[in-house]
Amino acid sequence: MTRATLAATPPPSWTPDQPIVRLADVHKSFGSFEVLKGISFNVRKGEVVCIIGPSGSGKSTLIRCVNALVPVSAGSIQVEGIDVTDPRLDKLALRRKVGMVFQQYNLFPHKTALQNVMMAPIHVLGQDRREVEARARILLAKVRLAGKEDAYPGELSGGQQQRVAIARSLAMRPDVMLFDEVTAALDPETVKEVLVTIRELAEEGMTCMLVTHEMNFARDVADHIYFTDRGVIVEHGPPATFFASAQDERTRRFLSQVL
Numbered sequence: 001m002t003r004a005t006l007a008a009t010p011p012p013s014w015t016p017d018q019p020i021v022r023l024a025d026v027h028k029s030f031g032s033f034e035v036l037k038g039i040s041f042n043v044r045k046g047e048v049v050c051i052i053g054p055s056g057s058g059k060s061t062l063i064r065c066v067n068a069l070v071p072v073s074a075g076s077i078q079v080e081g082i083d084v085t086d087p088r089l090d091k092l093a094l095r096r097k098v099g100m101v102f103q104q105y106n107l108f109p110h111k112t113a114l115q116n117v118m119m120a121p122i123h124v125l126g127q128d129r130r131e132v133e134a135r136a137r138i139l140l141a142k143v144r145l146a147g148k149e150d151a152y153p154g155e156l157s158g159g160q161q162q163r164v165a166i167a168r169s170l171a172m173r174p175d176v177m178l179f180d181e182v183t184a185a186l187d188p189e190t191v192k193e194v195l196v197t198i199r200e201l202a203e204e205g206m207t208c209m210l211v212t213h214e215m216n217f218a219r220d221v222a223d224h225i226y227f228t229d230r231g232v233i234v235e236h237g238p239p240a241t242f243f244a245s246a247q248d249e250r251t252r253r254f255l256s257q258v259l
C-alpha cells in the first residue's frame with residue numbers, strides 16, 4: 001500500500017439506519033487487572049441507554065473507552081463508522097461527534113458561564129465568535145440558565161454548574177452524549193433540574209449513553225438498560241422488563257440495595 005492510501009480517510013460506510021455506537025467484545029486491562037471482559041452492544045440513533053451496576057464494575061471505564069479517553073485492550077468500538085480503537089484515530093473528529101459530561105464538571109473558574117460554553121467551538125474548532133456566542137446563549141437558555149450567562153462558576157449551585165457543563169458539551173454539536181454519574185456529587189435539591197435537562201435532550205432525540213444510580217430516572221428515560229458487574233454485562237433489557245423481572249442473582253441483589 002502506498003503512503004497516500006494509508007493516510008487517506010476511508011470512505012464513510014456508516015448510514016443513519018445503522019447503530020450509531022457499536023461495541024464489539026471490548027476488553028480493557030489496567031496492568032494484569034481486567035476491568036472489561038468482553039462488552040458488546042449497539043446503540044441506535046435517538047436511543048437512550050443506561051448502564052447501571054455496582055461501584056468498580058467498569059462503567060466509567062466503558063464509557064471513557066467510547067470517546068477514546070481510555071484505549072481498549074481488545075475488541076472494537078465504532079461511532080458513526082469512526083473506528084475509535086484505530087491508533088490513527090482523528091480525536092478531533094471524534095470530539096465533534098461525542099460529547100461527555102462527568103461527575104466533576106470542571107468548569108474554568110475564571111470564565112463566565114457563557115465563556116465556558118463558548119471556549120471549545122472557538123479555540124478547538126475555530127468557529128466565528130459571534131455565531132458561537134449566539135448559539136451559546138441559546139444553549140444556556142435550553143438548560144434553563146437564561147440570565148446566568150455572566151455568572152462565574154463559583155456563583156452557581158452544583159446543579160447549575162453541571163447544566164453549564166452540559167451546554168458546554170452541546171456547543172460542539174455532538175451526535176451522541178455520554179453522561180457518567182453526572183448527578184452523583186450534587187446536593188439532592190439540584191439533582192432534579194439536571195435530570196430534567198437530560199430528559200429533555202433525550203426527548204428531542206439525542207442519542208445518550210448514561211451511567212446513573214438514579215434508578216427511577218433510568219426507568220423513566222431509558223430505552224434499554226445494561227447491568228454490569230465485574231466487567232461483564234450480566235443482564236439487559238427494556239426498563240419495564242428489567243426492573244420487573246431481573247433474573248440474575250447479582251442484578252436482583254443490586255436492585256434490592258438501590259431501589
Ligand SMILES: Nc1ncnc2c1ncn2[C@@H]1O[C@H](COP(=O)(O)OP(=O)(O)O)[C@@H](O)[C@H]1O
Binds near residue numbers: 035056057058060
Ligand atoms: N486508570 C486506572 N488505572 C488502574 N485501575 C483503574 C483505572 N481506572 C479504573 N480502574 C479500576 O477499574 C475498576 C473499574 O473502575 P470504574 O470503571 O471506575 O468502575 P465504575 O465506574 O463502575 O465504578 C476499578 O477497580 C478501578 O479501580
Ligand SMILES: [Mg+2]
Binds near residue numbers: 059060061181
Ligand atoms: Mg464510575
